[in-house]
Amino acid sequence: MNWANRLLLVDRRIIFLMVFVGALIPIIRPIGLAVQISPPVEAVFDYVEGLRPGDTILLSFDYGPADGPELDPMANSILRHCYRKGIKVIGMSLFPLGGVEMGIARLNELSTELNAQGGTDWANLGYKDGGQAAMKAMGEDIAAVFPTDVNGVAYGAIPMTRGIRSYRDMKLAVSLATSVLGEWWINLVNAQFGIPVAVGTTAVSAPRYYAYMEAKQAIGILGGMKGASEYEELVERAYPDLKGLSRTATMGMDVQSIVHIIIIFFILFGNAMFLLTRRTREA
Amino acid sequence: MKRQIPILLAIGASLYPVIAFFVPTRGVTRFNQTLDEWMVIIASFALLLGIVSMIQVNLAKVHRRSSGWLYGLIVLVTFAIMATFGLFGRQGARPEGGLYPFTWVFQFAFSPLQSTMFSVLAFYVASASYRAFRVRNVEATLLLIGALIIMIGRIPLGQSIHPIVPQIAEWIMKVPNTAAQRGVIIGAALGAAAMSIRVMVGIERPYLGKS
Numbered sequence: 001m002n003w004a005n006r007l008l009l010v011d012r013r014i015i016f017l018m019v020f021v022g023a024l025i026p027i028i029r030p031i032g033l034a035v036q037i038s039p040p041v042e043a044v045f046d047y048v049e050g051l052r053p054g055d056t057i058l059l060s061f062d063y064g065p066a067d068g069p070e071l072d073p074m075a076n077s078i079l080r081h082c083y084r085k086g087i088k089v090i091g092m093s094l095f096p097l098g099g100v101e102m103g104i105a106r107l108n109e110l111s112t113e114l115n116a117q118g119g120t121d122w123a124n125l126g127y128k129d130g131g132q133a134a135m136k137a138m139g140e141d142i143a144a145v146f147p148t149d150v151n152g153v154a155y156g157a158i159p160m161t162r163g164i165r166s167y168r169d170m171k172l173a174v175s176l177a178t179s180v181l182g183e184w185w186i187n188l189v190n191a192q193f194g195i196p197v198a199v200g201t202t203a204v205s206a207p208r209y210y211a212y213m214e215a216k217q218a219i220g221i222l223g224g225m226k227g228a229s230e231y232e233e234l235v236e237r238a239y240p241d242l243k244g245l246s247r248t249a250t251m252g253m254d255v256q257s258i259v260h261i262i263i264i265f266f267i268l269f270g271n272a273m274f275l276l277t278r279r280t281r282e283a
Numbered sequence: 284m285k286r287q288i289p290i291l292l293a294i295g296a297s298l299y300p301v302i303a304f305f306v307p308t309r310g311v312t313r314f315n316q317t318l319d320e321w322m323v324i325i326a327s328f329a330l331l332l333g334i335v336s337m338i339q340v341n342l343a344k345v346h347r348r349s350s351g352w353l354y355g356l357i358v359l360v361t362f363a364i365m366a367t368f369g370l371f372g373r374q375g376a377r378p379e380g381g382l383y384p385f386t387w388v389f390q391f392a393f394s395p396l397q398s399t400m401f402s403v404l405a406f407y408v409a410s411a412s413y414r415a416f417r418v419r420n421v422e423a424t425l426l427l428i429g430a431l432i433i434m435i436g437r438i439p440l441g442q443s444i445h446p447i448v449p450q451i452a453e454w455i456m457k458v459p460n461t462a463a464q465r466g467v468i469i470g471a472a473l474g475a476a477a478m479s480i481r482v483m484v485g486i487e488r489p490y491l492g493k494s
Contacts, residue, residue, distance in 0.1 A: 033439030065394035066401040130326030137319035211464040266413035
């Protein structure tokens with residue numbers, strides 16, 4: 001066995017160690033790489049920026065803890081943007097594996113951070129099972145699907161939901177989705193009820209949503225941690241007084257950059273060794 | 284009658300929302316709204332069915348002491364704990380500080396476990412890409428080039444290398460990727476529509492236990 005073959009069979013624990021060290025360094029010592037804004041994220045930001053104080057948006061927490069590192073920063077930035085502009089937010093979840101808890105955590109944390117009042121600036125309707133069934137029924141009557149909020153307060157008794165009967169009374173639906181739920185928001189809620197939809201999703205799911213965005217069925221996409229970091233950057237540029245608040249996605253992009261470089265190195269190195277061994281065999 | 288009534292119900296329930304969509308008069312849409320509410324309730328029963336099935340499978344596994352029975356026991360115990368906290372307790376933060384038990388377990392047990400599972404993927408992706416991502420033929424080479432551009436273009440470092448790198452990555456996502464995704468989405472939608480029509484006209488009857 002020659003040296004190229006031996007390198008191809010390198011112990012995977014060495015690779016794991018390199019990834020670990022690569023991820024650890026930027027956590028200990030952030031690099032602070034500049035974030036470049038992409039059109040899909042800018043489109044979502046511009047749309048929210050164009051809303052008026054007092055308008056209401058729907059924010060669906062359709063993800064669980066596994067996707068929190070990518071989608072939590074999106075929720076944070078969107079909530080900061082809305083609270084800062086005086087846009088009211090109705091939170092909800094259709095994802096069974098922890099969606100409601102993700103919503104509770106984000107809404108509570110951000111309302112404390114920016115002093116937004118539950119019931120007047122935001123409401124959390126909690127979780128409803130049924131996916132498409134719940135989405136469709138909300139198009140007629142939200143109170144029929146969510147008779148109470150997550151704390152058991154009747155829908156009609158929440159001050160900010162008065163006058164909001166269905167999607168018609170809201171300006172935008174944002175789904176932070178990890179599964180097919182984001183697609184349902186587009187091809188069911190947008191297509192049938194006409195409400196503009198934006199989706200924040202994991203990096204692996206993002207390519208699928210470009211087809212919907214290009215067809216104007218989604219106003220924009222926040223794809224993975226990069227999308228979240230771009231939204232963080234846009235919010236901070238527009239509202240300099242929010243500077244200094246946590247930017248977990250931007251920090252995460254440093255880690256992602258290093259890990260991507262390590263993976264690219266391994267791909268190129270592995271192929272170089274592969275071509276070398278093949279040439280040796282052919283010779 | 285045991286066959287005809289379910290078939291008639293299925294045909295009626297599947298055709299009515301279509302009619303209501305095209306004939307949005309008050310009388311027609313009112314019953315459609317009721318159907319939507321029924322749909323939410325029926326969908327919730329699917330969750331109940333899943334829970335019953337999960338309990339049956341794991342109880343049997345534990346009872347027979349078959350392979351992995353200990354994991355089955357953990358599933359049953361943790362399910363019972365979370366169900367008790369969920370059914371008889373509240374969620375979120377207590378007004379006097381601290382968290383309700385359901386949220387506490389979610390935040391300090393479920394959440395770290397799920398995050399660990401997901402983060403381990405990064406290590407396996409790195410290892411697998413080293414061993415399996417090979418330029419064996421033209422297609423694999425094109426895939427590799429595309430993947431490398433996307434990987435560099437989707438990180439801030441791509442911009443630092445040259446401003447055109449993220450633009451090329453965005454073009455790949457917007458043009459070739461969108462074209463492929465459209466094909467997949469349209470194909471799946473046509474299949475779903477064809478299947479729905481078969482159910483609507485009573486050709487496909489999975490609800491009777493066979494097609």
